[in-house]
């Protein structure tokens with residue numbers, strides 16, 4: 001029996017990158033997975049692959065910058081699968097503008113996508129998980145959430161805020177709900193490609209002790225650990241999966 005057999009997991013940002021690779025791992029472990037993103041073609045591909053491999057999944061199209069519609073992700077999950085056991089707040093956008101360049105519109109969009117939508121989803125699943133007596137929330141932060149070295153102002157600020165959200169939710173939602181975060185370093189995904197890929201991120205890859213970028217499934221395996229009872233005494237933790245870049 002899979003380690004997530006019978007569990008329902010919402011994964012935002014699962015149409016691509018580490019969210020998609022985590023969705024494959026969760027589905028292979030028996031979870032019913034809700035794939036969330038804006039791109040319907042990619043969402044459908046992920047669902048089709050999971051089903052072709054014998055798993056169960058559905059997708060919900062949602063733009064996390066549109067906060068009024070974020071809660072509907074949970075409603076649609078309940079309609080289809082009746083409950084939610086795991087919420088993985090992973091959707092994220094990068095912003096490269098500095099403090100001297102950024103507009104209010106861009107700032108607000110980064111905050112909405114990278115942190116506020118996760119707060120709304122956490123607030124929405126909390127009563128469901130509390131009523132069940134058990135649940136897990138996992139957030140995707142970043143090494144840019146511990147140092148200004150790894151991201152410009154809005155991304156850096158939002159990812160630092162994600163750490164606070166993780167700790168505050170862990171304290172406020174225990175003992176029923178555990179809340180942790182993964183802080184990835186350079187991971188070989190479309191987001192890394194958007195800033196020039198592994199070569200351009202030389203300062204985060206070849207200078208790190210492991211001398212390479214990570215993969216989405218290396219994040220997914222840690223996510224699996226944090227979403228099963230293998231991590232049953234862990235909450236409020238910020239787990240770096242970064243090749244040791246700041247060591």
Ligand SMILES: NC(=O)c1ccc[n+]([C@@H]2O[C@H](COP(=O)([O-])OP(=O)(O)OC[C@H]3O[C@@H](n4cnc5c(N)ncnc54)[C@H](OP(=O)(O)O)[C@@H]3O)[C@@H](O)[C@H]2O)c1
Nearest residue numbers: 013015016017018037038039063064092186187189190191
């Ligand atoms: N790659 C890295 O090196 C790295 C390092 C540290 C942290 N991270 C974080 O890891 C997470 C996943 O990123 P990734 O590297 O896997 O990049 P990715 O392959 O570009 O995936 C980003 C995901 O977020 C979704 N997304 C982006 N904007 C959205 C919006 N407005 N509404 C809904 N969904 C949205 C995308 O879906 P759609 O396009 O379908 O909307 C996609 O599924 C992000 O939170 C990112 O900040 C990445």
